[in-house]
Amino acid sequence: MTYLLLATSIGYSQVYNDAAKISDSTDYYLEIGLFNKEDKKSYNKAILFTEKAIEYAKKNSLNNKLADCYLQLGNIYYDLEKNDLAIDYFIRAVNLFNKKEPKTNLALSYYGLGKCYLKKDNIQVAEIYFEKAASLYEELNFLEAIELINLQKGIIKKEKKNYIAATETLKSVIENLTDDTFLTTKTEAYIQLGEIELIQKRYSAAINYFNLANTTNSSNKTDFELTKRILKQLSIAYEKTNNTNQSLLYLKKYTHLTDSISSHLYSYESENMINKIQFDEQLRTIEQLDKDKKSQQKTLRFSKLISILSIALISILSLLSLSLYKNNKIRTSTNKLLKDKNKELTIEKERAELASKARADFLSTVSHELRTPLNAINGITYLLLQEKPKASQLNYLKSLEFSGNYLLNFINDILEINRLESDKVIVEKINFNLKELIENITISFKEFIHENNIKCHLKIDESITTNLKGDPTKLSQIVINLLNNAIKFSKNGDVWFTIKKQHEDSNVIKLYFEIKDNGIGIPLDKQDAIFDSFSQGSVEINRTYGGTGLGLSIVKKILELMGSTIHLKSESGKGSTFSFELEFEKGVKSEIKPEVKPTIKNLTEKIVLLVEDNKINQMITQKMLEKKGISCIIIDNGEEAIENAKTNHYDLILMDVHLPGINGTEATTEIRKFNTTTPIVALTAISLNENKEMLLSFGMNEVITKPFEPEHFYNVVIDYLTNTELSNS
Incomplete structure (x- = not known):
């Protein structure tokens, strides 16, 4: 709709009289491009001159003018129904316009984007841009333009088959547009209402709206396409009511108008032929001068470049000619070898990455999906154990509880392995008390130690008096996994847990951790593989002692994240010693205040x-x-x-x-x-x-x-x- 454009169309005589006064500028080419689009309907020339305007705007760093150019080019491509190109230029315009203050052309860019996405049947995105345009028009107090947005909203509601809401919106548009400038919008609203009635098979109401559209459009004699639509819809509506005569009448009018458009355009071209020839001749002269100027500049730059390159090339060729012959054969063979190796490495790398991703995705999905049914198993088991079961049932329920907890630990280990391999783990630095942490861990193993008849020897260096700053959660995971293995594989034996201070300065303290047992030990040939996932040394060990084979793999990966390494000394039948070193910042000693937990007398009210x-x-x-x-x-x-x-x-x-x-x-x-x-x-x-x-x-x-x-x-x-x-x- 031409009345929505920032730069209005100008008459041919005005362009001709002013052309001699206007230099090669952005505004000049914008106006010529607009004239070709609106008056001449010559879209190729409209694009050509608008692109010239873009060239001058870029050369002179005129961002606002460049935004106007992109807006005009977007409207041209929209008229040509090239919606993807139109969207590209409307977005460029939006990015250049100043969004801090409301401007009509920014609103026009959003409006154009809304129309493009509506044409592409992307209604959700279209609604977003229409809302942005409406917001700017409200700030500009441009109420008539808001009704244009409301017309589009009505069309969207109609596309969504929300006919009641669409009808209300379209009627509101008609009531609010009292200015004759917006007759085209009013006409479109009547046509949309008629089409809604036609869809709902209310043919009399549809004919009434199409007649209102025809009456409103009668003063807009140049909008032949709108008139053709009205006549065609009237013909269809009368046909639906079995009124063949009226249907045929409007069909004839439609055919007559289609034929007359061609003759009208021919008459218009004949009447202005002489002026157009003069105007085109002037444009060709301007274009030729511009081409000559650019050609001279290119020739001068090219000559300078040739001189510089000639001198450089002679010098380089003199040096290269001595070395090329000797190096050519070596380089050819080396390049071929490198290409082959790189190709092999690339293929293997892609295979490894795909396999690793597939494995991680599979394990993550399986472990995650198992949690829901496992929650049901553990939850129902817990509830049944609370119901005071019979002695014969108690053993079954205890076995079920053990199996559920075992499976849960297995799933947690799988999830932890995947998390550590996903590079999504962050090592924290928080204040904690090392002695309290280790004591709490050993207390949690009390029952397990008793079950396996273990003598546990804990020794923490007395000189470690300060709090530490690090990741207590990950340190706990390491210690728990290592202690669990030591206790499990040393039944009726001893486990020693030692922490020593290796180095200390004003800010940092370095500690040595060692967990030793006198259990079954690990054969030398199994020690390299023991830290791999799902590895336990042998099938017999797995059957005898159980477990997932993930604990040591988790320990190794966590220590790598924390910048350390796990060390192993072991001999079959003589026990194992696991050790590692970690560096911590010194923490602030925290005051521990006794926690007073209130007693709830009655939870029934909750x-x-x-x-x-x-x-x-x-x-x-x-x-x-x-x-x-x-x-x-x-x-x-x-x-x-x-x-x-x-x-x-x-x-x-x-x-x-x-x-x-x-x-x-x-x-x-x-x-x-x-x-x-x-x-x-x-x-x-x-x-x-x-x-x-x-x-x-x-x-x-x-x-x-x-x-x-x-x-x-x-x-x-x-x-x-x-x-x-x-x-x-």
Whole structure:
């Protein structure tokens, strides 16, 4: 629509009279390009002159003018129905326009993008750009232009088959456009309303709207395409009502108008032929002068370049001629060898990367998918054990509990291996007390030590008096895996755990860790492979002692991440010694304040919202909550959870991360918009691409990993219910 363009079309006589006064500039070529587009319908010349305008704008660093050029070129390609090219130039225009202050041409660029994506049936993107254009027109107080956007919105709603909303929008456009300047827009709105009625088989109403469109368009005598559309639709509508005479009448008018367009254009061309010849001659003269100037500049630059290159080439050839003959044969053979080797290496590298990725994806998917049914197994086992089973049933349930825990540890190890190999692991630097950490680990092994009749000797260097700054979680993983192996493979024996200080200065302390046992040991020929994943030395060891064969692989990878190496000394039948060194920054000694945990007198008044789509997990979680007297409301999708949380008060929300439709993180984000106080705890069979920090960033307070341990589950739930009770009291 020409009235939307920033630069308006000018008459031929004005261009001819002013051409002699205007230098070769961006504005001049823009106006000529626009004239060819709007008046002459010569799109090739319109593109040519607009590109000349772009050339001058770039040469003189006129970014705003360059943006105008890109906008005009986008409109030209839109008229030619080359939507991809049009989108490219509209985006270039948007990037150059100043977005800090609202400008009409920036709005036009967004509007053009919206029309292009609408033509490509990408309605979602089209709506985004129309909204951007409407926002700018509101800032400019250009209300009539906003109605153009509303017309497009009505067309979008019609494409989505939302006919009621489309009709309301289109009627609003007609009511708000009172200025005769926008008759084309009003006409289009009537046509769209008629087409909606035609789709819904309300043919009389459709004829009425097409007649209104015809009446409104009658004053716009040059818009033949719009008139043709109206006549064609009237013919179709009357045919649907079986009014053959009226249908044939409008069909004849349509055919007559189609024939008359050609003769009208021919008459227009004849009337202005002389002026056009003069105008074209002037343009050719300007173009020739421009070409001559550029040719001279190119010739001069080329001559200088030839002189410089000639001198350089003679010097270089003199030197190279001496060495080329000797090196040619050697270089040819070496290059061939290198190419062959590089090709082989590239193929092998690609194969290795594909195999590694496939393995990681498979293990991550399998371990993640096993967690949901495993949660059901462990959860139901726990509930059955709480029901005081018979003595004959107790053994079965204990075996089931052991198997579930074994499988869970196996899955956790697989996930940890994948995580360490994915380069997504970050080594933390936080303050911690080494002695407290080691003591807590050894206490956790108390029962395992008793079961295997082990004498455990712990020795920590007394000179280590300061706190450390490092990653206590990863250090715990290393120690736990090494201690677990030492205890498991040294039944009725001894295990020594020693930590010594090797070096210390004002900021850094270097420690030596050693875990030694007098167990079965590792044969020399197995020691290199023992750190590979799923390796345990032999099938007999696996059958006798069990385990996944992943512990030492995890230890090795974590130490590599922390800049260290695991060392092994072992002899079959005489035990093993694992050692490593780690360097820590000195930490700040923290004051430990006694934690006072409030006692909840009555949990029956607490209400928890459980958002979980798996029926078995719903049942298990609800039963576990009810055992503590906690009421539980269950919702199986994120959408209903958001709406329910708006109207109801809950003391805690347990949110499954992987939900159908809106997932748990999206639902949490929406809830946090209107509720920032209710604790939300994530429930997830955590995958390789998830971590606690990522989940907490969406507004969750804590994460419980499936399958969850009952004790940990109760601790987290009761802790947040306690905090809720205290904050509300």
